[in-house]
Amino acid sequence: MAEKKDKNKINEEIKKIVIARLEVFPSDKRISIGSIGELTKEEMIENVEKETDIGEKIAEVQLNYLRALKEGIFYEQDFTNHETKT
Amino acid sequence: MNKILLITRPKHDVTVRYLFYWAERIIELAKEKSITVLDLKEKRANCKELISMLQKKEPSLVFFNGHGDDNSITGHDNEVLLAVGKNEQLLISKIVYALSCKSGKILGHKSIQGGAFGYIGYDEDFIFVVDQDKIREPLKDKTAELFLEASNQVMICLIKGHNIRYSSERSKNIFRENALKLASSESHDNYLAPYLLWDMQHQVCLGDENASFK
Numbered sequence: 001m002a003e004k005k006d007k008n009k010i011n012e013e014i015k016k017i018v019i020a021r022l023e024v025f026p027s028d029k030r031i032s033i034g035s036i037g038e039l040t041k042e043e044m045i046e047n048v049e050k051e052t053d054i055g056e057k058i059a060e061v062q063l064n065y066l067r068a069l070k071e072g073i074f075y076e077q078d079f080t081n082h083e084t085k086t
Numbered sequence: 087m088n089k090i091l092l093i094t095r096p097k098h099d100v101t102v103r104y105l106f107y108w109a110e111r112i113i114e115l116a117k118e119k120s121i122t123v124l125d126l127k128e129k130r131a132n133c134k135e136l137i138s139m140l141q142k143k144e145p146s147l148v149f150f151n152g153h154g155d156d157n158s159i160t161g162h163d164n165e166v167l168l169a170v171g172k173n174e175q176l177l178i179s180k181i182v183y184a185l186s187c188k189s190g191k192i193l194g195h196k197s198i199q200g201g202a203f204g205y206i207g208y209d210e211d212f213i214f215v216v217d218q219d220k221i222r223e224p225l226k227d228k229t230a231e232l233f234l235e236a237s238n239q240v241m242i243c244l245i246k247g248h249n250i251r252y253s254s255e256r257s258k259n260i261f262r263e264n265a266l267k268l269a270s271s272e273s274h275d276n277y278l279a280p281y282l283l284w285d286m287q288h289q290v291c292l293g294d295e296n297a298s299f300k
Contacts, residue, residue: 021277029216030221031215034211034212035212037100065283074262
């Protein structure tokens with residue numbers, strides 16, 4: 001039971017982090033994810049809060065980015081530097 | 087390898103409408119390079135036309151623009167064009183770039199097993215951000231450009247004769263450069279970086295990495 005509580009708490013913390021990051025999404029932009037159409041900032045946040053499939057995807061994108069930053073993704077070698085053809 | 091490019095361009099919703107217009111740049115480039123372009127646009131982006139063109143004209147390069155999932159790619163009004171277990175063998179001896187969600191997960195692998203030379207696609211949702219004030223003029227949308235210009239690099243490189251590995255990696259570099267530019271600046275657009283990075287990380291290049299359109 002305690003484990004479940006902890007798990008939920010982690011989820012809630014993650015949700016807060018994701019929503020805080022989505023708050024900076026400009027109101028005149030829309031995000032296109034697959035065939036569901038274009039979402040506003042408010043719709044993205046609502047989906048995260050309700051933990052819909054699309055909300056989970058949005059959270060995954062944000063968490064993936066934070067992990068990638070930690071792992072130094074921007075300092076990786078050029079993808080094409082092995083290629084000689086121009 | 088013949089110099090024929092087949093492209094599917096549905097236009098029935100905002101997302102595919104963006105892809106429709108951004109693919110025009112690829113068509114222009116192909117024509118400049120004297121490549122024959124079979125343009126299945128709008129209602130012509132249907133399964134019957136696709137099969138007919140693939141069988142009669144045997145294009146060596148195929149560029150899909152549309153929605154998709156693990157097992158399929160769709161066209162006009164989301165009609166399934168290509169699906170695992172149905173017709174993926176039609177891609178035999180072809181190089182494919184699928185600008186659609188998730189088809190790199192299963193359909194891409196099955197296409198390679200069925201004889202396609204190369205398949206570049208995405209094994210997750212392809213995500214991009216649009217400016218609502220530019221929805222009627224997708225080519226003037228500087229926000230969407232960050233994503234669709236990076237995606238177009240795949241086709242630009244393939245048309246220029248580069249192999250599929252280089253073409254995919256060049257595209258990934260553009261995604262990363264765009265993300266880095268935004269993330270490392272005080273730009274108000276740094277909120278875009280996670281989505282650029284996502285697309286970069288989920289672009290897959292399957293098949294013979296030395297396969298090229300020449």
